[in-house]
Amino acid sequence: MKEAFDVAIVGAGPAGTSAACILAGAGVKTILFERGEYPGAKNMSGGVLYGQELARVLPDFAERKLPIERNIIESRLWYLSKEGGYNLGYRDAIFATERKHNVFTVGRARFDRWYAEQARQKGVLVVPGTVVVDLLRDGSGRVTGVVTGRAEGEVTAQVTLLADGVNSPLAALTGFRREVKPEHVALAVKEVIDLPAEVVDQRFGVSGGNGVTTEVLGDIVGGMNGVGVLYTNSASISLCIGANLADFATFKLKPYELIEEFKQHPMVAPLIAGGKSLEYVAHWLPEGGYDTIPRLYGDGYLIAGDSAMLFNAPHREGSNLAMASGRMAAETVIEALERGDCSRKSLADYGERMAQSFVLQDMKKYRGFGPFLHHHKEIFNELPRAATFAGREMITVNGVSKREKQKLIFRNARKETSLLKYLKLLWSGWRAVK
Amino acid sequence: MHIVACIKQVPDTTQVKIDPETNTLVRAGVESICNPYDLVAVEAGVRVAEKYGGKVTVITMGPPQADSALRQCLSLGASEAILLSDRAFAGSDTLATSYTLAQAVNKLNATEPVSLVICGKQAIDGDTAQTGPGLATWMDYTQLTYVVEIIEVADGFITVKREVEGGTEVIRGKLPALLTVELELNPVRYATLPELVRSLRQEIKVLGAKDIGGEPERYGLKGSPTSVKQIFAPPPHGGGKVFETASDSDKVIEDFLSTFFEKESSILSEVLSSDGSDHAQEQ
Numbered sequence: 077m078k079e080a081f082d083v084a085i086v087g088a089g090p091a092g093t094s095a096a097c098i099l100a101g102a103g104v105k106t107i108l109f110e111r112g113e114y115p116g117a118k119n120m121s122g123g124v125l126y127g128q129e130l131a132r133v134l135p136d137f138a139e140r141k142l143p144i145e146r147n148i149i150e151s152r153l154w155y156l157s158k159e160g161g162y163n164l165g166y167r168d169a170i171f172a173t174e175r176k177h178n179v180f181t182v183g184r185a186r187f188d189r190w191y192a193e194q195a196r197q198k199g200v201l202v203v204p205g206t207v208v209v210d211l212l213r214d215g216s217g218r219v220t221g222v223v224t225g226r227a228e229g230e231v232t233a234q235v236t237l238l239a240d241g242v243n244s245p246l247a248a249l250t251g252f253r254r255e256v257k258p259e260h261v262a263l264a265v266k267e268v269i270d271l272p273a274e275v276v277d278q279r280f281g282v283s284g285g286n287g288v289t290t291e292v293l294g295d296i297v298g299g300m301n302g303v304g305v306l307y308t309n310s311a312s313i314s315l316c317i318g319a320n321l322a323d324f325a326t327f328k329l330k331p332y333e334l335i336e337e338f339k340q341h342p343m344v345a346p347l348i349a350g351g352k353s354l355e356y357v358a359h360w361l362p363e364g365g366y367d368t369i370p371r372l373y374g375d376g377y378l379i380a381g382d383s384a385m386l387f388n389a390p391h392r393e394g395s396n397l398a399m400a401s402g403r404m405a406a407e408t409v410i411e412a413l414e415r416g417d418c419s420r421k422s423l424a425d426y427g428e429r430m431a432q433s434f435v436l437q438d439m440k441k442y443r444g445f446g447p448f449l450h451h452h453k454e455i456f457n458e459l460p461r462a463a464t465f466a467g468r469e470m471i472t473v474n475g476v477s478k479r480e481k482q483k484l485i486f487r488n489a490r491k492e493t494s495l496l497k498y499l500k501l502l503w504s505g506w507r508a509v510k
Numbered sequence: 511m512h513i514v515a516c517i518k519q520v521p522d523t524t525q526v527k528i529d530p531e532t533n534t535l536v537r538a539g540v541e542s543i544c545n546p547y548d549l550v551a552v553e554a555g556v557r558v559a560e561k562y563g564g565k566v567t568v569i570t571m572g573p574p575q576a577d578s579a580l581r582q583c584l585s586l587g588a589s590e591a592i593l594l595s596d597r598a599f600a601g602s603d604t605l606a607t608s609y610t611l612a613q614a615v616n617k618l619n620a621t622e623p624v625s626l627v628i629c630g631k632q633a634i635d636g637d638t639a640q641t642g643p644g645l646a647t648w649m650d651y652t653q654l655t656y657v658v659e660i661i662e663v664a665d666g667f668i669t670v671k672r673e674v675e676g677g678t679e680v681i682r683g684k685l686p687a688l689l690t691v692e693l694e695l696n697p698v699r700y701a702t703l704p705e706l707v708r709s710l711r712q713e714i715k716v717l718g719a720k721d722i723g724g725e726p727e728r729y730g731l732k733g734s735p736t737s738v739k740q741i742f743a744p745p746p747h748g749g750g751k752v753f754e755t756a757s758d759s760d761k762v763i764e765d766f767l768s769t770f771f772e773k774e775s776s777i778l779s780e781v782l783s784s785d786g787s788d789h790a791q792e793q
Contacts, residue, residue: 077704203706227702 077231081107081201083409084222084233086208086246088115090125090395091381092239093191094133094402095409100198102410107231108192108200109224111207111240116188119241120266120359121395122305122316123184124148124289127177129399134194138177143186145309146287147172148179150280154343156294157464161343165288172286181287181307181314211236211250211377218419219376235376235409235418239402242362242382252379253370258325259450260364260385262302264318265331267339269351273311279347280308291392292317294460296338298329301449301456304338305392306347313348315339318361320450331358363389366443372430373423378405388438390445390509397435404429441509448508452501458492459501465489511564511663513555513626514618515588516611516645517548519572519579520635528743544579547630549586551691553698554660555628556587562663564625565589567618571599571610577714584709585701596718601731604636608644609733613724614717615649626668627688631656642690652683655690 083099085092088110099106112118123145130137150167171178196202212221212230221232240246242261247253271279280288287308296304302319317331317338324331338344362368362385369385372378380386381398388397408426412418430436449455466485476484489498522541529536555566568583570576571594580591594614602610618624627649629642639655646653652668658678659671669682673692701709719729727733753766 077707079704079707201707201710203703203710206703206706224703226700226706229703231703 077228079231081105081221081231081233082413083107083235083237084231085109085237085239086222087111087238087240087381087383088192088195088202088204089119089188089239089241089381089398090191091383091398091402091405092237093188093195094399095237095239095380095406096192096195096200096202097133097198098403098406099409100195100200102406103199104410104413106200107233108195108202109206109208109222110192110202110204112204114189114204115192115202116185117204119184119188120264120357121184122266122392123181123307123309123314124179124392124395125182125187126179126393126396126399129396129403133399133403140194141190143182143190144177144285145181145183146282147176147285148181148289148308149282149286150288151179152288152290154290154292154294155460155463156292156296156341156343157460158295159342160464160467161294161460162463162467163343167288172284179289181289181309183309208240208246209249211246211252217375219374234413235378235423237402237405237409238377238379238383239381239398240383242360242385244383247383252374252377253383253385254368256360256362256368257322257364259320259322260362260368261321262318262361262363263321263324263331263358264316264361265335265356265358266314266316267335267356268309268354269313269315269348270354271312271348271351275350276308276311276313282308285310292338293455294463295456296341297334297456298327299453299457300324300327300329301453302334303392306344312354313351315344315348320363321360361389361394362387363446365389365446366436366439369436369439373408373420373426375420376418378408378423378426380405386435386439388442390442391438393438397439400433400435401430404433404435444504444508448504452504454493454497454501462489462492511559511562511625512618512622513559513564513566513628514615514624515548515552515555515566515568515583516627516629516642517552517568517570517579517583518545518630518633518635518641519543519570519576520545520633528741542575542579544582545630545633545635547632547634547691547693549583549630549698550693550695551628551630551689552583552586552588553696554657554689554691555626556699557696558626558660558663560587567592567622569594569611569614571595571602571607574716580714581709581712584712585706586699587701587705591712591714593714593716594718594722595716596720596729598719598726598729601734602729603734603736604638604640604644605735606729606731606733608641608648609724609728610722611641611645612648613722615645617717617722623686625685625687626663627651627686629688629690631690631692639690642688646688649686649688652685652687654681654683654687657689657691658694660689660695 082105085096085108088108096106096108149171150165152165155162192202207225208222209225210223211219214220219236223230248255277283290306292304297319300319300323304317307314317334362382364385380401386397386401387394405426412422465488469481469485519542522543559566566588567590568588569592574595584591599610615624632639654670656673657670658673661669666685667682668687671678671680753762
């Protein structure tokens with residue numbers, strides 16, 4: 077195609093579309109490519125988004141008919157064994173009023189489509205159904221645009237933003253990011269269970285469009301390094317469970333088996349009872365952490381979102397980091413275009429902005445979290461078993477004295493694993509997240 | 511040559527459900543697509559224009575959301591797109607729809623005379639195959655249905671191959687003509703990037719009842735003699751009876767046979783007794 081653009085963006089997910097909105101807002105001529113039939117057609121996410129970051133891109137998002145599923149007023153954390161588990165939660169009325177939209181659930185197929193429509197209204201040329209298959213480079217190796225899979229499909233741009241997600245064929249082809257290793261990604265499967273809104277309200281004790289998120293740890297992933305989540309949507313529940321891809325290979329487990337067992341867990345089954353499965357999807361999550369982040373910029377290009385392995389595993393934040401990185405990439409590009417210099421040196425500002433923001437600071441803080449989980453599988457095995465034993469003993473009233481019960485619990489815990497191991501676990505756990 | 515392709519935006523029927531209580535189609539959350547037969551029609555029009563010169567105008571009657579289907583047609587090479595959208599058109603059956611389309615074609619005729627109108631054989635949601643022939647009738651155009659090949663357009667005539675019961679026939683008709691086309695007529699192209707970009711940017715002309723004239727009582731519900739009495743999903747087939755063979759196999763076979771022959775137990779007993787006697791004779 078003969079027409080030239082200031083910026084070409086690959087991928088209309090949260091990262092690419094955030095960047096596109098900000099660029100177009102500053103009058104930068106932007107083309108946004110999406111390989112799906114429409115933005116949102118090809119992705120998967122548990123479905124949690126954060127208002128503060130969205131407001132930095134679209135301050136008036138609430139007035140723009142944002143397709144929210146439920147506004148989250150309570151976060152629960154479950155620690156489960158096979159038969160039962162602990163439930164810790166925090167609910168606060170402030171999240172329904174003053175801090176509304178702090179966290180909310182969305183259906184990504186609808187949200188991404190809506191988000192891209194906002195970008196289009198700001199002047200972005202959104203091109204769906206088009207795969208970017210390669211990058212254009214000049215003699216010096218500088219990225220000068222993209223090559224799409226369509227006829228006459230080359231588009232030149234002063235800067236190219238790569239936001240095509242974790243599973244990027246472009247990355248493999250062009251080498252802008254090292255190919256993902258199995259231990260650096262989680263494979264997650266998600267099922268959406270259809271239930272009437274009133275039933276979701278009753279089962280989670282909410283009303284008025286509010287909802288609950290539940291993060292699930294423990295013996296639910298066959299001893300692998302993994303987690304589950306359970307999110308409320310307006311008239312459905314999203315169930316998601318996943319584990320490290322390398323563990324799947326080692327443990328020879330199948331993702332659909334995990335989710336089937338998860339659905340039958342005594343804590344989960346009553347919440348989804350009577351519901352019909354609406355959709356079943358699977359995706360990778362870039363959970364390799366800080367040390368797997370590629371170089372974020374180069375001559376004529378930047379990388380944002382999942383493409384850059386930006387994912388805060390302990391807090392399950394991905395879309396948030398994607399949006400923030402897209403925003404910072406756009407801010408960098410606007411200044412670089414004003415300078416008329418889109419070289420690596422000029423785009424280095426992106427690295428600076430990212431390093432000073434919560435994005436890289438959070439990822440750095442949890443640098444050791446992935447390896448910690450990888451090396452301490454007792455979190456998914458012995459620990460939940462010992463915890464279940466403790467819970468059961470304490471709650472069972474059978475004439476045994478409480479002191480005797482304490483002794484029993486302690487003895488059982490020592491049987492599961494040694495005292496030294498518990499101390500080590502605590503120590504390295506603290507070091508991984510401090 | 512000015513070619514008009516008529517299209518319809520339809521729900522993706524692989525997803526359509528019927529509300530068991532109201533007996534109406536549940537369209538909420540169902541993706542809309544351009545009727546596949548109509549994409550073939552647009553492609554055919556573009557091919558004729560490319561071969562003989564001319565341009566293709568795409569027309570649809572529908573709600574504002576039909577915009578996306580029209581853009582898809584533009585990306586295939588149509589030059590212009592017209593959306594006929596007006597509250598007055600709501601509730602149209604095939605008669606009113608073909609009348610509305612005819613008024614639009616009449617309007618085009620005033621400035622750029624139309625030589626060829628191409629429609630899909632039918633829409634995948636209604637399956638009536640009436641709108642194209644209806645339009646040909648209103649316009650008094652040569653009507654060529656179930657076209658599988660456009661052989662030649664020359665000297666004011668078009669020659670096509672059409673599917674008929676038990677075979678095909680080749681016929682020649684005078685222009686202006688209306689074709690309804692089968693899927694095998696031609697594959698639909700994958701738009702080039704410049705054409706796709708043009709389709710995303712181009713303005714779509716929206717026309718209402720006042721813009722195209724015509725008699726108001728022929729539009730929409732008023733102009734529609736057809737009314738849908740009921741829509742229902744056929745009752746699901748019940749599962750067959752299972753005969754457990756684990757326990758007493760003789761009894762299971764007897765049960766099976768008696769169910770198989772149902773009330774005709776007399777036949778069953780005859781079969782059983784004759785079988786027994788045959789057996790004895792063999793011994």
